[in-house]
Amino acid sequence: MRKIIVTEFTTLDGVVEAPGGNETPHPHGGWQFKFNHPETGKYKVDELASVDALLLGRTTYENFAAYWPTQTGAGFADPINRMPKYVVSGSLQKADWNNSHILRDITKDVPALKKSDGGDILVYGSATLVKGLLHHDLVDELRLMVFPVSIGGGLRIFDDHRELKKFELKYSRTINNGVIILEYQPIN
Secondary structure, eight states, X not given: OOXXXXXXXXXXXXXXXXXXXXXXXXXXXXXXXXXXXXXXXXXXXXXXXXOSEEEEEHHHHXXXXXHGGGOOOTTTHHHHHHSOEEEEOSSOOOOOSTTEEEEOOHHHHHHHHHHSSSSOEEEESOHHHHHHXXXXXXXXXXXXXXXXXXXXXXXXXXXXXXXXXXXXXXXXXXOTTSOEEEEXXXXX
C-alpha cells in the first residue's frame, strides 16, 4: 500500500501559514526564507525524489499551479511538473496543471489512492487537507521542518479539536542554522 507522507514547514508556535511569503496575507509571511541552508534544500530535493505523486489541497494546488509550470530544473521543478498531482477539493472545477487529477471525497478517494499502484505520495502544505487526513487516520508519516521563529498566530495543522494523536519519532536532525527536521510515524 502507498504511504501518505505529510511534510510541513512550521514555526516554534506551530504555524504552517505563509512560509514562502505570498500564500496568504499573513503579516509575517516568508519566515522560512531567513533560514536557507544547503542541507535543508538537499533534504527537500531528496524527499521529493523518494515519492511518485503529490496530494494537495485546493489552495496549495492553485499556488503551485500558478508557479511551477513555468519553472525548470532537474532537482525540483522537473519532477514536480512531471509527477501525478491529486488535489482534494469540493469546489475546484478543473485542474489544468500537467498530470493533475481532482479527488472529491477525502474519506473515499484518498483511501482508494493509497491502495492504487505506485509509490508513496507527498503532501506539501495544504493545512486544511492535512487536518482532515490526520482526523481520518490517513497519514502514514509526518515530517516537520521546525524553524526557530515564533510568529504569534496563524494556520496550524493541529488545532482545538482536542483529538489525541500519538506519534513515534523515526528520525531527527538539527541543522546549524537552528532548523530541526523531525520525522514521525503515527501510532494508531
